[in-house]
Amino acid sequence: MRLLAVVAFAIVLCSCDSKPAPEARAAPKLVEIRRPTDESRRFPKTNLLDTVVVDKELLGKKFMPGGTLAQYRKGKTSYEMFIARAASATDAAVILPDWQHALTDVKFIASFGGYFGRDLGRPVFVFTKGPWIAGVAGLEQKDADTEARKLAKALE
Numbered sequence: 001m002r003l004l005a006v007v008a009f010a011i012v013l014c015s016c017d018s019k020p021a022p023e024a025r026a027a028p029k030l031v032e033i034r035r036p037t038d039e040s041r042r043f044p045k046t047n048l049l050d051t052v053v054v055d056k057e058l059l060g061k062k063f064m065p066g067g068t069l070a071q072y073r074k075g076k077t078s079y080e081m082f083i084a085r086a087a088s089a090t091d092a093a094v095i096l097p098d099w100q101h102a103l104t105d106v107k108f109i110a111s112f113g114g115y116f117g118r119d120l121g122r123p124v125f126v127f128t129k130g131p132w133i134a135g136v137a138g139l140e141q142k143d144a145d146t147e148a149r150k151l152a153k154a155l156e
Contacts, residue, residue: 001109003053018072019126023062030066035039035053035055035064036054037053037068037085038051038053038068038069039068039085042068042083042155043068043070043151044147044151044154046073048070048072049071049072049073049112050070050071051069051070051071052071053066053067053068053069054066054067054069059080059119059124059137063087063095064084064098065084065086065095065097065101066082066084067082067133068083068084070082072109073101077138077139079137079138080133080136081134081136081137081147081151082089082134082135083134083151084133084134085132086131088131089128089131091131092128092129092133094131094142095128096114096115096128099126100117103115103117103118103119103126104118105118109125109141109145112125112127113128114126114127114148115127116144118156121139122137123137123138123140123141123144124136125137125144125148127148129155129156132155133149134148134151134152136148136151
């Protein structure tokens with residue numbers, strides 16, 4: 001009799017399905033991408049024309065998060081500065097090698113721990129500062145360095 005009770009109990013356990021019915025399963029959660037904060041206040045005001053918040057792929061780079069892009073004009077020279085806040089300093093540092101690979105004629109700039117090179121022929125200087133990935137596009141290295149120092153100070 002005991003054996004019969006144990007066998008019946010085992011059959012009942014085997015017939016139970018622990019997986020919920022398809023309609024009872026939770027729907028996949030959509031990850032909400034937070035719109036970047038407008039960081040216009042961080043850019044130098046001299047020669048500033050406009051700022052734009054870009055939701056994702058700053059400067060058209062798939063590896064870049066969204067951020068703020070500032071447009072400048074000094075005489076006949078137009079250039080841009082950009083900043084994007086990563087989740088951490090480590091996350092920002094992980095993006096930097098992507099820039100190294102995206103640029104041609106790339107040089108490591110030890111004083112910034114960043115890179116200067118060309119993106120489709122246009123000069124770009126990019127660096128990290130804590131959780132920020134920032135840079136200057138459209139200026140040659142000497143001028144980009146000067147502007148980048150102003151920007152880096154504003155990111156402290």
